Amino acid sequence: MSLGVRLEALSAGYGSAAPVLELTDLEFPPGSFTALLGPSGCGKSTVLGLVAGFVRPTAGRVTAGSEPVRGPGPERGVVFQHYALFPWRTARGNVEFALKRLGLPRAERRRRALAALAEVGLAEGAQKYPAQLSGGMQQRVALARALAAEPEVLLMDEPFGALDALTRTRMQSLLRELWQRRGTTVLFVTHDIDEALALAGRVIVLGGSPGRVLADHAVPAGPPDPDLRALIARHLGSE
């Protein structure tokens, strides 16, 4: 269950300042896992904001499936860099927030929330508040919450950027695993070339001012390809 995403002649900017983004057309097929790679300020987070419906384009349009994006919607889930968990709700409560939309009976909602937390390896922490959880655990809750709403597109904005290296590697394999199981379309923003190559089937390098697509590479399955890494690093370095 997943939707494709299309960006058509998209531009974005804030007020009368210079545009932050001038994209050519981009298409993300249903079920694909794409990394948007680039230095900070290249507009990669803006792309995500446009698809999420947080930011309105100054020109062009975004479509998810066959519907143009007019604002945020539950078919496009978001995982934020700083988790954006509600501190007044437990881990389970945060996931239940996402499930309320489905109008389930209370017991079923609870059962599903616990199942979603178990899926991200956090069955133990269900009753804990975000402040009692480590960064990695909080991001697991955020992932469980986003997936519980059953999105068809998952938008992730440098979700593992604040985590230590070990936790980060674990979260990457968890995400790969979840994606393989669910087949949700994923757009993953990062500035880490190795993270992009480890996760995605396609890496798009953004850069320049205003931001635009510098390179678009398919990442072959199998062991990491040093030549591809060097090539992408050159694209990034040309900035």
Place this chain on the structure above:
Amino acid sequence: MHATPSPPGRGLAGLGPALGTAGVVLALWYLLAHSGSVAPGLLPTPGRTAAALADSARSGALAADLGASLSRAGQGFALGAVIGSALGFTTGYLPVVSAAVTPVVSFLRPIPAIALVPLATAWFGIGESAKRLLIAYAVLLAVWLYVHDGVSRVPVSHLRAARSLGAPLRRRFTEVLLPAAAPAVLAALRYGASVALLALVAAELGGADSGLAYRLQVDGQFLRVDRMFAGLLVLGLLGVTVDLVLAAVGRRFVHWSAS
């Protein structure tokens, strides 16, 4: 199952140093009053102050004054807090409204409530409603400002997350904006309560026939410093009690916040 977190050890444990300081102040007061260096007509001893307090408690005057003052301050506070919170949520959430009304608030805020007493008297007379309105006005401005600040600081990612999770406007308000702003609302109410007591004194000094501040004024005319000290003591204790109660109630609701 894990237990929900209990609030850190505040409250009673924090009373130790406070009681210590109160003891020191009391001792200094005692020594100064008994040293003979200040005329007894100007500084009553702690003993005489306690006796004056006991007198007014026995005669029923204290209860009557306390009742009148609490009723005014309570009603004024409730009215001001409700309207101030509503305005704070509106302007804090909608920057357009905020830009329109901020200059007005900035102009009104530095005017102390006591400066408005003559105007309130001219408009509403010296009855109870004038006093309640004056207190409500002072509380409204204070609560508005704090709530506005708290609501405008609610992380945009919380509201975005809620929208992306398909929560409609009503749920975004009751389940995200309200709890996210709750620590600020609690701070606003505590500050508002202290403002209510300040405005209460201003209102009663402007013309009243009952109340703690009215009594202070009467005692002042007869130079009864022991009674005045007793009255000030009651006002101070009232403020501390109200704040402690609000803080305790707040901690039950806002258990996740450290403030």
